[in-house]
Amino acid sequence: MSIIDKYNKRSDAVNSLVCIGLDSDFEKIPEKFKKLEFPQFEFNKSIIELTNEYAAAYKPNIAFYEARGSQGLKELKMTMDFLRENYPDIFTVCDSKRGDIGNTNKGYIELILDWLGFDAMTVSPYLGGESLRPFLERLDKGIIVLCKTSNPGSGEFQDLKIEDKPLWQFIAEKVTNEWDKNKNCLLVVGATYPEEMKKIREVTGDMTFLVPGVGAQGGDVEQLVKAGKNSQNKGLIINSSRGIIFSDNPRTETIKLKEKINKYR
Ligand code: OMP
Numbered sequence: 001m002s003i004i005d006k007y008n009k010r011s012d013a014v015n016s017l018v019c020i021g022l023d024s025d026f027e028k029i030p031e032k033f034k035k036l037e038f039p040q041f042e043f044n045k046s047i048i049e050l051t052n053e054y055a056a057a058y059k060p061n062i063a064f065y066e067a068r069g070s071q072g073l074k075e076l077k078m079t080m081d082f083l084r085e086n087y088p089d090i091f092t093v094c095d096s097k098r099g100d101i102g103n104t105n106k107g108y109i110e111l112i113l114d115w116l117g118f119d120a121m122t123v124s125p126y127l128g129g130e131s132l133r134p135f136l137e138r139l140d141k142g143i144i145v146l147c148k149t150s151n152p153g154s155g156e157f158q159d160l161k162i163e164d165k166p167l168w169q170f171i172a173e174k175v176t177n178e179w180d181k182n183k184n185c186l187l188v189v190g191a192t193y194p195e196e197m198k199k200i201r202e203v204t205g206d207m208t209f210l211v212p213g214v215g216a217q218g219g220d221v222e223q224l225v226k227a228g229k230n231s232q233n234k235g236l237i238i239n240s241s242r243g244i245i246f247s248d249n250p251r252t253e254t255i256k257l258k259e260k261i262n263k264y265r
Contacts, residue, residue: 003119003142003184004208007091011056011234016258017265019057019093020250021212021241022047022079025064026072028246040065041075043245045082050251051244054258057091057237058083059210062112080116092119093210093237097146099124105134113141120144122188122210125171129179139182142208147171147200150190150213172200176207186210189228191219191238198227206230208237214257215243221257225264233265 001009011017024040024047033043048058060079065072083092094116098108112121120142123135135143148158148168158168165173175185187204189197191213200209209228213219221238228236240257247253 003140004186006089006119007057007142007208007237008234010089010091013089014054014056015262016054016056017234017236017238017261018054018254018258019059019091019210019237019239020047020051020055020244020254021095021239022058022060022245023064023241024060024245026068028242038075038078040068040072041078041082044075044079047245047250048079048083048087051254052087052090054251054254055087055090057093057239059093059095059237059239059241061095061241063095077116080118084117091237092117093142093144094118094121097122097124099127099132101127102131102134105131109134109138113138120186122146125174129174132179136179136182136184139184141184142186143184144186144188144210145171145175145179147175147187148189148193148196150192150217150219152192154190154193166196168196169199169203172203176204180207186237188212190217191221191224192217194220194223194227197224201228201230201235206232206235208235210237210239212239212241214238215240215253221260222264225261229265236261 029043033039036042065076094112122144159166162170186208189209191211244253
């Protein structure tokens with residue numbers, strides 16, 4: 001089973017394209033968790049227990065754990081061990097946006113894909129396909145390449161024209177036609193840019209997209225699903241972090257997002 005099959009299988013089993021972002025900012029987690037020995041882990045565990053029935057994926061952003069040094073990394077590891085032991089079918093993404101020269105990338109791989117054991121991680125294409133080879137050679141893992149990011153200023157570089165195309169289109173074509181030989185590539189496409197997403201879908205066939213930007217960043221679910229779904233009515237890992245985990249009712253918010261997505265696919 002390929003790593004994309006793992007996502008699709010889980011997504012089909014729970015009829016959901018929802019990814020819950022475990023961006024467990026220590027400052028924002030409720031006081032009752034802060035008193036515990038492993039606050040970020042206990043908070044994550046409570047979110048996972050409330051939402052797992054509707055979760056196709058979980059995506060911690062490693063920044064919120066690295067911010068606490070070795071304690072944070074330990075709690076991220078505890079979160080991953082908890083997921084693997086209790087919910088091994090759920091797809092896991094490490095939001096890390098890594099990418100360096102080839103042999104340095106091996107260090108990121110050992111930490112994120114091997115020690116922490118994530119199914120997939122986000123990488124930057126800036127150093128080129130040659131540098132990303134250690135990631136792309138991992139047949140057992142998903143490599144999620146930044147293409148069109150959700151932030152307001154993403155156009156500063158990503159919209160620049162190269163050979164008459166915006167850089168994001170150039171990257172989408174490059175990944176589809178050259179980097180995805182092992183069928184383990186995915187793209188990051190922000191929910192806040194549905195027009196661009198439509199074009200990216202046209203050039204990538206059925207490739208799976210990680211789609212952040214709904215919830216706190218205001219991306220429109222109807223527009224993104226219509227623009228981004230593939231020929232199988234899936235191909236999307238739709239992430240919400242703050243909009244779910246810091247809401248009054250994470251379970252209800254997850255169900256609401258799942259149903260809204262399903263209404264348009
Ligand atoms: P919320 O805005 O709270 O839902 O969080 C979005 C999460 O997705 C954060 O962890 C971001 O770092 C991440 N993200 C984006 O917001 N935009 C992008 O274009 C790419 C990512 C990402 O790679 O996941």
